[in-house]
Amino acid sequence: MARFTDITATLGDTPLVGLPRLSPSPDIRLWVKLEGANPTGSVKDRVAAKMIEAAEDDGLLKPGATILEPTSGNTGIAVAMLARRKGYKLIAVMPENTSLERRQLLTAFGAEIVFSPAAGGSNAAVAKARLMAAERPDLVMLNQYANPANAAAHYEGTGPELLRDLPEITHFVAGLGTTATLMGVGRYLRERAPGVQVVAAEPRYGELVYGLRNLDEGFVPELYDEKVLDRRLSVGTEDALRRTREILSEEGLFVGLSTGAVLHAGLALAREAAKAGSTADIAMLVADGGWKYLSTGAYSDGLDDAANALDGQVWA
Amino acid sequence: MSVEVRVPTILRTHTGGQKLVSGEGDTLAKLFDSLDAQHAGLKGRIVTDEGTLHRFVNVYINDEDVRFIGGLDAALADGDQVTILPAVAGGM
Numbered sequence: 348m349a350r351f352t353d354i355t356a357t358l359g360d361t362p363l364v365g366l367p368r369l370s371p372s373p374d375i376r377l378w379v380k381l382e383g384a385n386p387t388g389s390v391k392d393r394v395a396a397k398m399i400e401a402a403e404d405d406g407l408l409k410p411g412a413t414i415l416e417p418t419s420g421n422t423g424i425a426v427a428m429l430a431r432r433k434g435y436k437l438i439a440v441m442p443e444n445t446s447l448e449r450r451q452l453l454t455a456f457g458a459e460i461v462f463s464p465a466a467g468g469s470n471a472a473v474a475k476a477r478l479m480a481a482e483r484p485d486l487v488m489l490n491q492y493a494n495p496a497n498a499a500a501h502y503e504g505t506g507p508e509l510l511r512d513l514p515e516i517t518h519f520v521a522g523l524g525t526t527a528t529l530m531g532v533g534r535y536l537r538e539r540a541p542g543v544q545v546v547a548a549e550p551r552y553g554e555l556v557y558g559l560r561n562l563d564e565g566f567v568p569e570l571y572d573e574k575v576l577d578r579r580l581s582v583g584t585e586d587a588l589r590r591t592r593e594i595l596s597e598e599g600l601f602v603g604l605s606t607g608a609v610l611h612a613g614l615a616l617a618r619e620a621a622k623a624g625s626t627a628d629i630a631m632l633v634a635d636g637g638w639k640y641l642s643t644g645a646y647s648d649g650l651d652d653a654a655n656a657l658d659g660q661v662w663a
Numbered sequence: 664m665s666v667e668v669r670v671p672t673i674l675r676t677h678t679g680g681q682k683l684v685s686g687e688g689d690t691l692a693k694l695f696d697s698l699d700a701q702h703a704g705l706k707g708r709i710v711t712d713e714g715t716l717h718r719f720v721n722v723y724i725n726d727e728d729v730r731f732i733g734g735l736d737a738a739l740a741d742g743d744q745v746t747i748l749p750a751v752a753g754g755m
Binding site: 391417418419420421422467468469470472473491492522523524525526547549550551554556557558559560561562563564565566567568573576577578579580581582583605661662663 | 671672673708717718719720721723726727728730731732746748749750751752753754755
């Protein structure tokens with residue numbers, strides 16, 4: 348049935364799509380779960396819905412309330428859409444070095460944007476949001492980095508969908524941001540698919556994004572538990588960009604840049620499986636489509652120019 | 664045996680501003696000892712007195728987070744690349 352009462356009902360049950368052209372052999376299969384199919388076009392629709400529902404149930408969110416959230420874009424856009432439907436306001440605290448489309452979408456959905464400095468990337472956005480929340484107790488901070496509802500959205504939604512559609516799964520790869528996708532899906536798979544490898548693809552940004560004043564300003568999300576992961580791979584801007592273009596040209600999939608990082612890690616796992624002579628079904632999470640990144644030149648400029656343009660950006 | 668190490672901006676006060684330094688050692692612990700001999704204080708910013716990695720520091724050998732491959736005991740081979748980065752909030 349593809350008929351829904353309203354847009355929010357289209358959440359989840361996203362397609363799992365094979366990548367036969369990028370898979371190295373018939374025994375080693377690559378799959379992608381297309382989260383761009385969610386209502387506002389990213390995996391964060393799952394998270395926004397769950398966090399808002401939990402805050403309503405806990406009595407934190409009351410009609411007319413204002414939500415405050417640090418975000419580099421997707422979570423903010425997803426929360427903004429639901430907030431507008433439900434009569435909440437949203438103040439999104441966002442690093443100034445994020446793509447134009449993300450700002451435009453937030454504004455279109457009625458959110459107010461407060462910018463945090465480029466240096467320090469999302470760290471600075473989190474710090475600024477915490478300061479604002481301390482000054483204004485009326486604001487409701489969902490705090491996606493620490494909110495158990497974030498990981499629960501994946502434990503209850505993304506994980507079960509994935510195992511239902513790919514019971515033979517051997518590897519799961521996703522980007523590492525709040526860490527909730529990997530924590531939620533990872534825990535679900537560990538309980539039900541023994542031996543599955545849970546692998547994080549962590550974007551490695553340009554130096555600006557790591558521009559802390561001292562190491563004590565560092566940040567590890569409260570949700571993160573390294574025991575859920577088997578490996579954590581760091582993927583630089585140029586590799587992520589190259590893979591984003593490769594999946595577009597080889598498979599016809601127009602995806603965001605975090606997927607380039609995930610694919611880079613997934614292809615490394617595929618090569619290792621081929622070398623070991625084993626079979627593998629490697630599932631990768633596509634957090635969003637490429638639409639919000641067009642203005643960065645990621646799909647049209649020369650590779651070097653695009654990589655340079657993205658160097659100081661929080662591109663995933 | 665030589666291993667190339669990428670140092671983040673925040674730790675370059677110990678390397679005279681150098682972004683790339685090189686050291687010796689067949690494990691990460693030995694590499695940090697060798698680096699500390701040339702760049703005083705660097706090791707203390709990365710490794711705690713208890714001999715573990717600082718909470719807000721991530722170290723990668725050829726893009727692999729060392730916490731999953733033995734931590735400071737992780738093996739190094741000639742030509743490996745080590746990257747040190749502060750732990751920061753990811754995008755979302």
